[in-house]
Amino acid sequence: xxxxxxxAEIDDIRELAKSGLIDGVTTNPSLxxxxxRDFVEVIKEISDIVDGPISAETIATDTETMLKEAKKLVGxxxxxxxxxxxxxxxxxxxxxxxxxxxxxxxxxCFSANxxxxxxxxxxTFISPFVGRLDDIGDDGMDLIEDIxxxxxxxxFDTQILVxxxxxxxxVKRSALIGADVATVPPKIIHELYNHPLTDKxxxxxxxxxxxxxxxxx
Numbered sequence: 001x002x003x004x005x006x007x008a009e010i011d012d013i014r015e016l017a018k019s020g021l022i023d024g025v026t027t028n029p030s031l032x033x034x035x036x037r038d039f040v041e042v043i044k045e046i047s048d049i050v051d052g053p054i055s056a057e058t059i060a061t062d063t064e065t066m067l068k069e070a071k072k073l074v075g076x077x078x079x080x081x082x083x084x085x086x087x088x089x090x091x092x093x094x095x096x097x098x099x100x101x102x103x104x105x106x107x108x109c110f111s112a113n114x115x116x117x118x119x120x121x122x123x124t125f126i127s128p129f130v131g132r133l134d135d136i137g138d139d140g141m142d143l144i145e146d147i148x149x150x151x152x153x154x155x156f157d158t159q160i161l162v163x164x165x166x167x168x169x170x171v172k173r174s175a176l177i178g179a180d181v182a183t184v185p186p187k188i189i190h191e192l193y194n195h196p197l198t199d200k201x202x203x204x205x206x207x208x209x210x211x212x213x214x215x216x217x
Contacts (some may be wrong), residue, residue, distance in 0.1 A: 001174060001179060001180065001181065001182060001216070002020055002024065002052075002180060002181045002182075003023055003182055003183075003184055003190070004022070004023060004024040004025055004026050004052070004053070004055075004098040004135065004161065004182070004183040004184070005021055005022050005024075005025050005026070005050075005183070005184065005185075005186065006025075006026045006027075006031070006163070006165070006183040006184055006185050007025070007027075007031060007185060007186055008027045008031040008032050008034065008042050008046075008185070009034075010037075010042070010045050010046070010049075011034075012047055012186040013025060013050065014049055016186060017050055017187060019058045020053070021189070022050060022183070023049060023053075024051045024052035024053040024054060024055075024079075024081075024183075025046050025050050025052075025053075025054045025055070026048045026054075026055040026083075026105070026127075026161075026163070026183040026203065027042070027043070027046070027055060027056060027057065027083075027128070028055075028057050028083070028107070029056070029057060029059065035181070036054045037057075040076065040180060041077050042169070043073070043077075043080070043087050043101050044076055044077070047076060047077035047079060047132040048117070051079060052079060052100060053079055053080075053081040053103055053105075053124075053125075054077065054079055054080055054081060055079050055082075055083045055105045055107075056073045056076070056081070056082065056083060057082075057083035057084075057107065058073070058083065058084055058093070059071055059198070060186075061087070061089060062089055062118045063086070063089045063092040063093045063096070064094040066084060066089065066090070067093055067096060067097070069143055070082040070084075070093065070097055070102065074102055080103070081104065081124060081125065081191055082097055082102060082103065082104050082105070082140055083104075083105045083106075083107050083127075084097075084104060084105070084106055085106075085107060085108050085147070086106050086107065086108045086109050086110075086114045086117075086170055089146040090106060090115050090120075091106070091118065091121040092115060094106055094121040094122060094123050094201060095117065097120055098121070098122035098123070098124070099122070101123040103125075104123050104124050104125070104126060104160065104190040105123070105125040105126075105127055105163075106121070106123040106125070106126050107127040107163070108119040108126065108127070108129065109126050109127055109129065110128065110129060110132070110133060110143070111117035111143070112143060112146040112147055112150055115128065115143075115146075115147040115150065115158075118158060119150075119151060119154075119156040119157075119158040120156075120180065122158075123158045124159065125158065125160075125161040125163060125180075125181065126147065126158050126159070126160060127161045127162075127183070128140070128143050128144060128147060128160070128163065129145065129162040129164035130143065130159075130162055130163070130164050130166075130170055130172070131164035131165060131166040132164050133164075134166070136177045140164070140170075141170065141173045142179065144160060144162055144168075144174060144177050145177050145178055147160050148160060148177050148178050148179070155202075159180035159181055160179045160180050160181070161179075161182075161183055161186040162178065162181065162182045162183065162205070163177045163183050165182055165183065165184050165185070165188060166188075167188070168188060168191050168192055170182070170188075171184060171188065171192060
């Protein structure tokens with residue numbers, strides 16, 4: 001499973017990119033607002049750091065304007081993925097861009113039926129928001145399972161990009177189900193490293209090594 005970093009914070013992207021774990025980046029208007037930065041400048045900086053797909057979201061709600069915005073955004077870098085909403089206009093835009101060989105991420109997906117439509121429109125990625133489904137009492141991961149079955153049934157190439165990830169359990173279940181991508185906030189990436197037995201084991205090893213009186217360097 002690929003990891004995309006869900007943030008617009010350049011310092012976090014630069015630091016985590018060094019790990020070799022990051023395969024791409026997703027952004028959205030809320031993350032740009034949080035960063036306090038100019039949208040186009042942020043996308044340019046990210047493209048200088050990350051070689052994989054970088055999702056940049058259109059703001060218009062009609063196809064004609066979305067296509068104009070998309071053309072400007074793909075001019076920033078060859079790895080820009082255009083993010084469009086899961087609407088009738090968004091899917092028209094998706095089809096037009098896909099026909100031109102441009103990567104498209106259909107966002108704000110909350111049902112298997114929506115995911116089916118996005119795949120038929122040729123989306124490169126579908127972004128189901130599992131955390132927001134959890135917020136209303138559903139199990140967001142059930143949606144990921146449904147989409148995986150539907151896509152496998154018909155051989156769709158659209159990649160399942162699990163979004164709105166809130167916990168390390170979301171990451172684990174995404175991998176178990178067979179999602180293609182998890183887009184993860186930096187905080188969750190760091191939590192994936194952690195286990196109390198790892199900390200305890202390292203502490204014991206270092207204590208025992210210290211008692212040998214040896215050094216490596």
